[in-house]
Amino acid sequence: MSTVVHATAESILGNLKIVEGERRRRARQAGLSRAVDAVKAFQQRRFATTYRDLLASDRYGSASRFFLDELYGPSDFTRRDAQFARVVPALVRLFPSEVVQTVGALAQLHALSEVLDTAMGLAWHGLQVIEARDYIRLWQATGRAPDRQAQIDLTLGVATRLDAFTRKPLLRSSLRLMRGPARAAGMYELQQFLESGFDTFQAMKGADEFIATVRSRELALAFNLFQANLGVFPPNATTKRALESLPISDTTVNP
Numbered sequence: 001m002s003t004v005v006h007a008t009a010e011s012i013l014g015n016l017k018i019v020e021g022e023r024r025r026r027a028r029q030a031g032l033s034r035a036v037d038a039v040k041a042f043q044q045r046r047f048a049t050t051y052r053d054l055l056a057s058d059r060y061g062s063a064s065r066f067f068l069d070e071l072y073g074p075s076d077f078t079r080r081d082a083q084f085a086r087v088v089p090a091l092v093r094l095f096p097s098e099v100v101q102t103v104g105a106l107a108q109l110h111a112l113s114e115v116l117d118t119a120m121g122l123a124w125h126g127l128q129v130i131e132a133r134d135y136i137r138l139w140q141a142t143g144r145a146p147d148r149q150a151q152i153d154l155t156l157g158v159a160t161r162l163d164a165f166t167r168k169p170l171l172r173s174s175l176r177l178m179r180g181p182a183r184a185a186g187m188y189e190l191q192q193f194l195e196s197g198f199d200t201f202q203a204m205k206g207a208d209e210f211i212a213t214v215r216s217r218e219l220a221l222a223f224n225l226f227q228a229n230l231g232v233f234p235p236n237a238t239t240k241r242a243l244e245s246l247p248i249s250d251t252t253v254n255p
Contacts, residue, residue, distance in 0.1 A: 015107040016084065018115065019111050019173060023211050026121070036117050036118060038124075040117060045247045048134075050245060063204055071109070084190060098165065105154055105161060109152055112147060136230060137230065166207075171198075224239075225242050228242035
């Protein structure tokens with residue numbers, strides 16, 4: 001998948017269909033949904049580990065929490081996505097172009113992340129607990145380095161777009177005026193997401209440092225995970241960095 005260029009109703013719906021297809025695939029294969037849920041939970045804890053300092057920051061805490069909950073969480077968005085799919089044509093018609101492009105990037109990121117999470121789940125092989133070494137093995141078994149790069153690019157793209165919103169006060173006013181039509185069209189959750197993202201980034205008073213920090217840490221993490229060599233003892237510097245970037249798991253998966 002390439003990073004989004006221009007979002008249309010068709011492209012947004014196409015990405016939501018990919019997400020639904022991944023859910024159906026997991027439901028058909030015994031244990032796959034459980035494995036993917038465990039992967040997602042570990043990845044959320046990984047984000048909390050990587051950005052512990054930002055989460056505790058007065059300036060960047062809210063933005064970090066927004067990303068943790070909305071982009072890295074293991075929440076089940078099935079109902080939200082189904083509602084969203086029904087109103088995409090209205091979204092494209094009613095919302096400003098900048099908002100539509102942001103939603104398009106979000107839909108593409110959602111689809112790509114679900115595809116990669118399924119691939120990680122398929123490499124699971126019945127683990128009951130994901131530890132750091134297990135996660136590295138799952139990551140390397142999945143591979144797909146270009147898609148991992150695209151995932152990072154899309155995440156940064158969403159952040160950049162939300163930050164750009166803050167320099168357009170008329171856009172914030174337009175979003176506020178859209179509350180009534182959005183609720184009537186069944187887009188209230190999306191409306192809340194966009195307003196929350198806008199207000200969170202506005203409160204930072206400039207997101208350049210936040211975005212640069214996320215970029216450098218995610219790129220470094222991906223490189224270390226791909227290059228780690230678990231078969232060498234004692235571990236080399238790259239393997240140590242990969243292991244140190246991951247949480248100690250306390251997530252037990254019920255069989």
